[in-house]
Structures are given as C-alpha cells and as structure tokens.
Amino acid sequence: MQENRFQRNSRQREIILEELRKLHSHPTAATLYKLVSKRIPRISLGTVYRNLDLLSRKGIIHKLEVGGSATRFDGDISKHYHICCTECGRIDDALDFSDKIINVDISDFNGYAVKGYHINFYGICSDCRESH
Amino acid sequence: MQENRFQRNSRQREIILEELRKLHSHPTAATLYKLVSKRIPRISLGTVYRNLDLLSRKGIIHKLEVGGSATRFDGDISKHYHICCTECGRIDDALDFSDKIINVDISDFNGYAVKGYHINFYGICSDCRESH
DNA sequence: GTCCCTGCAAACTCTTTGCATAAAA
C-alpha cells in the first residue's frame, strides 16, 4: 500500500487491509478490530471504522450492500456476487454470472441514470441444512 | 385488516399499514412514525417498530433489503425491484423483469439451498441529475 | 516542523425491550 492515494500511510491502515484480505468471511468492523488488535493491541475501533471507510471510498475494498445490522467488508474487489444464509447470517462468495443474468437494457430507467446493480442470493448454508 | 393473522387487531396497526400503503417512497420507521402521529398523536415509535416487524413477519409488508443505515419498508408486496439514488438516497420502484434476468440454475449453489435473490439497481435520479 | 492520523471517549442514530397500563375480545 505504498500508493499515493492517501495523504499519509499508516501501519494501522496497512494491517487492517492485510487482515481483511486474508479473510473470505466478509467480516464486520468489530470482527476485524479483534483480529487487528492481536497485532496492534492499542488500536481503537474508531480507527478501524475510519480506515475501512477510507479504503472503500478509494475503491480498495468494498462495503457490502447486504441487509443485516452491521456493515460487512470485502477485501476482494473482483466482480462477484454474495450468498447469505438466512439462518446464521454467514455470507459466502458467489460467482459472477452477470452475462447470463442481466440481458435487458437498464441504462436509463424511470429517469435514473442507472450505474449498476447489486444482487444478493439467499438460502440456507450447508452447515445449517445439516443441523436441521 | 380484519384478518385472523393477529391475536388482537389494533387501531395503531391498522393506521400504520394504511399510511404505509399510501406511500411509494419506501419510508423508514421514523418517517412513518411522523405521519401516523398526525392521526394518533400519542403513538410511540416503539409501537411503530413492533408493528412494522410484525407485519413484515406475516408477509403483509416488506422490509427492503437495501443498504443504508435505516431499514425501509414497502407496503406493496407485489414482485418488483428497486432502484436507489446514490446521491440522495431516494428509492423508487423498478419493474419486475426477472424472467429476463435470471436464467441460470441457482437452486443449489456452493452447498446452499438457494431460496431466492434480491436485486437492487442504483444510479442517479432525475432530480439529482438536474441539480448537477 | 507540518499536519494527517491515531487513541480515547463521548455522542449519535437506529432499534429493541421491560414494565405498568390500556384496550381488544
């Protein structure tokens, strides 16, 4: 992250990004805070929020547009969808099959300049299916 | 709402539903609370939340699965999508064109029993386009 | 040395909940 996208580089931001990229579990800020705390014990939750917000506004990570009380973050910004378990709240990656999904012209709709769309699948994950 | 779906019928619930159904603006609980307050001045925000939750769990209204800090509600449960303005947060209805959208088999995915999906479009609404 | 970023804590927004009372049935 030796990029010029920030006014300063900080160890905190570097490690937050590093830890987020290790995961495929789309953690909340609180989860990430716990992980990062192991490496920077005195880091504050506020710093985690500030950096996650900054990173997502720079397009380096994604805030997921899924329901649920807490915002979830994704270090993988390649195009892909998500599938959420309605039982346990777990979120997994789903492949990008947008070419097979969207084949109507949505460029101008209801007066909107349409920029894109979010798709989230939902269902019951294998773990929850077993425990039923 | 003379239905047997509830243990009791209440004037509060009736009016909350009535006001929600008047709107196409997908209001938050707080917005709806202000409207309903005009008709029932002593109603509490807690009652609005409780009834919106109840109504959505009975399938009479929908909680929208869109991003944003506050949950939004929709009194129209016919199948349709939504489009959100990234500038002002406004949410409009979008037609249901699911038959043209999803044409891959998603019934079993990644071990999930897939139940469905949510699609939200986003872009810039006509009002915001003008003011740029 | 400058000024951005941090840690800390307080504040803020949205939502839920416990309790006594009011109102359906």
Place this chain on the structure above:
DNA sequence: TTTTATGCAAAGAGTTTGCAGGGAC
C-alpha cells in the same frame, strides 16, 4: 375478565466524531 398491544423510557448495537497528542514525511 383475560391477555395482547401500547406508551414510555431506558438500554443496546453499530457507527461517527471532537480533541489532544503521536507519527509520517
């Protein structure tokens, strides 16, 4: 009369922010 639903207020969860001090450059 019985029991659910309400109003009120407090509490809870998630997130943001003001400020003084520390660290990047």
